[in-house]
Amino acid sequence: MFLMKISIIGFGAVGQGVAKAISSTQQRIKKKYNLKIDIVAAADSKGAAIREDGLDPQKLIEVKSEKGSVAYYPDHGHENIDGLQVLDEVEYDCLVEVTPTNIITGEPGKSLITKAMKDGKDVVTSNKGHLSLFYKELIDLARENNVNFKFEASVGGAMPIINFAQETLPSSRIESIIGILNGTTNFILSRMTAEGSSYEQTLKEAQELGIAETDPTQDVEGLDAACKSVILANAILGRECTLDDVEVTGITRITPEAIELAKEDGYHIKLIAEISHDILRVGPRLVKETSPYAVDGTLNMATLRTDLAGEITVIGKGAGSLETASAILTDIINIWKSRQS
Amino acid sequence: MFLMKISIIGFGAVGQGVAKAISSTQQRIKKKYNLKIDIVAAADSKGAAIREDGLDPQKLIEVKSEKGSVAYYPDHGHENIDGLQVLDEVEYDCLVEVTPTNIITGEPGKSLITKAMKDGKDVVTSNKGHLSLFYKELIDLARENNVNFKFEASVGGAMPIINFAQETLPSSRIESIIGILNGTTNFILSRMTAEGSSYEQTLKEAQELGIAETDPTQDVEGLDAACKSVILANAILGRECTLDDVEVTGITRITPEAIELAKEDGYHIKLIAEISHDILRVGPRLVKETSPYAVDGTLNMATLRTDLAGEITVIGKGAGSLETASAILTDIINIWKSRQS
Incomplete structure (x- = not known):
């Protein structure tokens, strides 16, 4: 032993x-x-x-x-x-x-x-x-x-993204990572989409459920997702970057109207991290409602774009x-x- | 070298x-x-x-x-x-x-x-x-x-499901695998859902696109997904089973009406493989349209239920x-x- x-x-x-x-x-x-x-x-x-x-x-x-x-x-x-x-x-x-x-x-x-x-x-x-x-x-x-x-x-x-990228895909080159890296904001946006509620209302609900913190800044301003993007850029793409290099927009200014308009066209609004050799940013994006990016609730997801294996997505619980x-x-x-x- | x-x-x-x-x-x-x-x-x-x-x-x-x-x-x-x-x-x-x-x-x-x-x-x-x-x-x-x-x-x-389960999750026990393991039927069902078209029509379309074979039996009757279920049951769950042990239903009897009814309630119909220590079956199931099971087109996906890590999903191109x-x-x-x- x-x-x-x-x-x-x-x-x-x-x-x-x-x-x-x-x-x-x-x-x-x-x-x-x-x-x-x-x-x-x-x-x-x-x-x-x-x-x-x-x-x-x-x-x-x-x-x-x-x-x-x-x-x-x-x-x-x-x-x-x-x-x-x-x-x-x-x-x-x-x-x-x-x-x-x-x-x-x-x-x-x-x-x-x-x-x-x-x-x-x-x-x-x-x-x-x-x-x-x-x-x-x-x-x-x-x-x-x-x-x-x-x-x-x-x-x-x-969500085992780092070990997955480093160990399970030795034959492919990973070109970019696009994903939802923060469960709190994904919960808020999912609820706003399902209920048509306002950002302020939904944040309050998330706080009552213990999903958002009393000071929700790091989550809702995209800083938590930005930190994770930096880690993935370094660990998976071999970039040398820090938090300062991330272009960050949060979700605080997303309105129920914007979500409704997107929904009518078959899209959801998600806080998406985009990480490639040239790009490093976190911000709200439209995603197709039947795509892997449309996962609900507090789930996290990441899609790896590779040269040989195409796009591979991993979804898992982002917290807990x-x-x-x-x-x-x-x-x-x-x-x-x-x-x- | x-x-x-x-x-x-x-x-x-x-x-x-x-x-x-x-x-x-x-x-x-x-x-x-x-x-x-x-x-x-x-x-x-x-x-x-x-x-x-x-x-x-x-x-x-x-x-x-x-x-x-x-x-x-x-x-x-x-x-x-x-x-x-x-x-x-x-x-x-x-x-x-x-x-x-x-x-x-x-x-x-x-x-x-x-x-x-x-x-x-x-x-x-x-x-x-x-x-x-x-x-x-x-x-x-x-x-x-x-x-x-x-x-x-x-x-x-x-979709790197076997290596993923065997190598990336050493700390968790995998209790079941639920997934979409056949791209052709997923394409057909996705199109039927998007277009409201009949099974026969959509199969023809898939054949014209080279996605379904001239003899589509193995795909549409669920046999291909059943073979893959057997492999996962053996390789990931350590079961000893063969193709004979799988309870299989295909997609040939799914009507546009059934798909429409499901859609009204926020569900899609998918050909789902369920693999656990007791269960080994492939058949059409209702899945929530915002769940990881609702992936479109020829994509494959599998959700691993684990004791510690919760549910982890992998999505990737099933063929090519x-x-x-x-x-x-x-x-x-x-x-x-x-x-x-």
């Missing part, structure tokens, strides 16, 4: 999802890969739980939900210790960096990742901030330190704690596989 | 597509994988071209189109030699078996594959016949002889010579990669 020790920094929805996913797949992963994944540290903003022999994933979730922080994990909890300190306190193989996205500084994720890589650790992240600001720097750092760096969960949650965790777990397993061969 | 020698048996649309794909990707594959793929033999029903040092892919296509058979390839053509004999005449690493699908006997593909595997050769195929009749036998044979056996192109042409060839080339490259590690 192989053992992989992970440190989870950030224990919000995604971090808890990772604990839950590890707990629920333990038996299957042992059987299929002869691999045991131990959580040796979990940290949130108040502190951390640390245990060389592995923490109980269920207990972590329980303590977090009952007491508000993993710092209160019995016998192994520590208050007032930050993520960087945690990484010095425990032996681990792979950092799972799932702190909140910050698109101004990329912190605290950037410092955590930098430290882990310099210490020779593999890194998996779901964080878009540092990637859309410092992609090249982070990739170079991973290469210099000969560590794996994976970030499938940063784009499209459970367990769905995002599944992408992180896939990255962890793939890192372990690559360490074996 | 590594060298991989392939023998292509069957030189119809798919075989020619493979030659064209190899020719057009040569430089890229050399650069990316340090790999050269040589076609050392190509055979059709009239004969073969054989050359240890590699045939010219463009010349093969030219000779086939001008003279009707690769047997007339200058200096290296042979008339009246069959596929099995060809495999004895030349040193090769991988058989690319792209003979026509036969759902009664699985021949000549089955004998070709059996011989190649017993001779210790890797095999790539796009042929659904033998796979839907003798899946287990062929997989066991590959295992016994320690050879690779890949068949991405047999299901969904360029170059698109199918891209899947074959992907299999060849993956075989080469697995031989390296």
